[in-house]
Amino acid sequence: MKLLSQNEATEIDLKLFNDYKFSVDQLMELAGLSCAHSIAKCYSIDKLKNPNVLICVGPGNNGGDGLVCARHLALMGYNPVIYHPKQTDNMLYKNLTHQCLKMDIEFVENAPSIAEIDNTFSLVVDALFGFSFKPPVRPLFDDIMKSLIETNTPIASIDIPSGWHVENGPLDEMAINPDLLISLTAPKLCSKYFKGQFHYLGGRFIPLSLQKEYNLNLPDYLGTECCVKL
Amino acid sequence: MKLLSQNEATEIDLKLFNDYKFSVDQLMELAGLSCAHSIAKCYSIDKLKNPNVLICVGPGNNGGDGLVCARHLALMGYNPVIYHPKQTDNMLYKNLTHQCLKMDIEFVENAPSIAEIDNTFSLVVDALFGFSFKPPVRPLFDDIMKSLIETNTPIASIDIPSGWHVENGPLDEMAINPDLLISLTAPKLCSKYFKGQFHYLGGRFIPLSLQKEYNLNLPDYLGTECCVKL
Numbered sequence: 262m263k264l265l266s267q268n269e270a271t272e273i274d275l276k277l278f279n280d281y282k283f284s285v286d287q288l289m290e291l292a293g294l295s296c297a298h299s300i301a302k303c304y305s306i307d308k309l310k311n312p313n314v315l316i317c318v319g320p321g322n323n324g325g326d327g328l329v330c331a332r333h334l335a336l337m338g339y340n341p342v343i344y345h346p347k348q349t350d351n352m353l354y355k356n357l358t359h360q361c362l363k364m365d366i367e368f369v370e371n372a373p374s375i376a377e378i379d380n381t382f383s384l385v386v387d388a389l390f391g392f393s394f395k396p397p398v399r400p401l402f403d404d405i406m407k408s409l410i411e412t413n414t415p416i417a418s419i420d421i422p423s424g425w426h427v428e429n430g431p432l433d434e435m436a437i438n439p440d441l442l443i444s445l446t447a448p449k450l451c452s453k454y455f456k457g458q459f460h461y462l463g464g465r466f467i468p469l470s471l472q473k474e475y476n477l478n479l480p481d482y483l484g485t486e487c488c489v490k491l
Numbered sequence: 492m493k494l495l496s497q498n499e500a501t502e503i504d505l506k507l508f509n510d511y512k513f514s515v516d517q518l519m520e521l522a523g524l525s526c527a528h529s530i531a532k533c534y535s536i537d538k539l540k541n542p543n544v545l546i547c548v549g550p551g552n553n554g555g556d557g558l559v560c561a562r563h564l565a566l567m568g569y570n571p572v573i574y575h576p577k578q579t580d581n582m583l584y585k586n587l588t589h590q591c592l593k594m595d596i597e598f599v600e601n602a603p604s605i606a607e608i609d610n611t612f613s614l615v616v617d618a619l620f621g622f623s624f625k626p627p628v629r630p631l632f633d634d635i636m637k638s639l640i641e642t643n644t645p646i647a648s649i650d651i652p653s654g655w656h657v658e659n660g661p662l663d664e665m666a667i668n669p670d671l672l673i674s675l676t677a678p679k680l681c682s683k684y685f686k687g688q689f690h691y692l693g694g695r696f697i698p699l700s701l702q703k704e705y706n707l708n709l710p711d712y713l714g715t716e717c718c719v720k721l
Binding site: 280281282283284286287290291294297298301302336337353355356359360363364365465466468469470482484485487 | 510514520521524528590593696698712717
């Protein structure tokens, strides 16, 4: 299976929107759904100490995937709690946030500390930064990044472990170490440095022609599954 | 489980868009996906005489669900062929059509005859008219309705068997008789007249608060399933 560079990931994204005319709403819904499914497969709700999942939401599309994921986790019986420090005026993000609020999903104002995470949550979803990320992390995210680096609670990272270089992986010892990585559309180069328990692929929407164009060589999704274990 | 009147179905739809701020793109993607999943569960591709599925697409949201369903069926290995006689200038529908065309899904110009359907296809997806339908059927759809009424090929109807009254069911003997009915969000009143083999519920996106407001009393979706057998 091909591992994508940052440029290739950006190109594929642009082709999906410009050539294939998908809307962000459509693909984000499918991407976030596949994240929720991957999480439910790895962390079955009846085996967790509690159903509380902290969703850390960043300012871009990775954060949008996280908001969609939170909503689908709620529909599956989890109790997502969202930390979303940099909310934007973009209508899609405002609506995704509104959908969660109207579904009584809790939002917290301040970055939860390590102790708060470990005492309260069974899982953290890292939806802070995606394949467009270029270091360094902005100061607004310092607190939550520090908590994610030091927490003992398992982390599920959406597409890219936040703070990692999209191609070169963890840049120093102070890097987050997710237990689950959910690669979307195709794994990025940094995934070869992933050392967690579970690696899933989600985002079952790439047309065959685009798969061929980029020699993605994706694994087969089984039956109706929205995600596949790598 | 509650069966919805036409007014209730319309009200719930409006609340999802106006109060919960979902976009049509989002919910149509989830609805169409759940239709494709229901179909794959009832008509496993390896048990069909061929993977050819005729998708009959109407001018409204039911047709949009059909276009999304076609795309997901293609991603699961089926060979959908679309008959979409009344294409509109609405950008969402143009884009949904474009996505299918770019994925090399075939569109046919003329309504397939009964013989063409029975010789060529293993299944017909009826995405002509949904819960907003009021009789009579417009003349443009007479030919395809006649074929659907008389074909021996099983029909999977999305939400409402086309031509049926949303509350009172089949209005005369010349009515289609689907083998699978996929009710979306909640079954409508006409579903009590359904006599086919499989009845599924799809569209796992209704917030609990809205379920309670309308006493929907929906069955539990299992695990990560996007649809549930009724």
